[in-house]
Amino acid sequence: MKILAIDTSNYVLGIALIDDEHVIGEYITNVKKNHSVRVMPAIETLMKDCDVQPGDLEKIVVAEGPGSYTGVRIGVTIAKTLAWTLNIPLTGVSSLAVLSASAGHYFDGLISPLFDARRGQIYTGLYKYDHDKLIVDKPDQLLLSKDWAIQLAAQQERVLFVGNDLPIHQAVLKETLGDKAVFANITQQNPRPAELAFLGRDKEAEDIHSFVPNYIRLAEAESKWLEANKGKNV
Template identity: 45%
Template sequence: MKVLAIDTSNQAMSIAVIEDSKIIGELTTNIKRNHSERLMPAIDELMNDVHWNPSELDRIVVAKGPGSYTGLRIGVTIAKTLVWTLKIELVGISSLKMLAGNCEMSPHYLVPLFDARRKNIYTGLYQWQNGELIQVEADTHISAEKWAEYLSKKEGTFELIGEDRFLYKDTFEHYLTNRVYEAPLKDHLPKAGVLGLLGLHEEPVDAHTFTPDYLKLAEAEENWRKEHPDQLEEAYVEKI
């Protein structure tokens, strides 16, 4: 199976091509530039580098969120467009699970996190069990303090993963004291190669109904929905 994996859920942009269980190529950048301008040229570059034709692809795996509202829409829209055009499979994987997947076979509970502003985070809880990455607690949008306090009631040790961990390191250390660790530096950026491997054995989804998992609406949309409680999300999308 030939797979293209796409992640634009945060500042970093990562794409990879996987054949069966082997990462053939991967491209990751971590700069503040518009994913909408860079994603398709990057895909073209990587596909050319590995001498693949788009018609050879069997599946697209995309990071489905949580993360940047705009970034997620860009990645998911391009993934769905490729799926429709090429008539191939689509799989969505949690952006947080992808990050947790960087820490292969870690003995700790894995705590991937993204900053969600106002002292809130997007996070979840994962663990390697018998060679498989298992979701222990569902992905959520929560205050960092409440999450750290909740984790403090669980037994075990915890590993923080993500570029934004330093924003909340003191909070986690306060509640978890000597039971919290930071992942190695190489593991804090999302990697589309990991994303693609996680998506190899997942069931494909219906591309027509697939949407990102925002966990929390953008502030502009939240305000709009309060003012238009009887209208659907599609009406908001049309308005903007």
């Protein structure tokens, strides 16, 4: 099965093509640039370099969030459009699960991927591998990194932390967890789009029209608007 995977949920732009157990190609950048003008050219370039035609694709897999509100929306919109146009299945996968799979395959313990959510907060969850299958130990959530560290201190296992935003929260995590905290290497911090493709390969397809991103929280502008209009007939 030929699958196109798309991840624009954070600064990292990741595109991958897989065919059954074979990774055909990956495109990854980690730069602060507008995904909306870069993602389609990246898809076209990768498909051209890999000699894959749109009609060859059998499934689209997209990182559904959490992450950047705008970034998640861009990836999901493009994935839905491609799946509808090509009349092929669409599957969404947690952006945090992708990050976990990108670093934790051989880690004997728990995996805590994280994205910075500002004001001391993080998007995170807790994952682990059971043989070769990634499973969820605690669901994706939004909370203060110091509160997350306190929760994890009660765990018996070591915890692998992974993500490009790790340096923002590393001191807090280390202070509370001590030797239980393990921090992924720099080369493991980017979510791999091929991992996204494999995670979504066997997942059930979404209904294209009703599928929406998982933001976990409203965008700041939307939250402020709702607060300002609370109780009004709008």
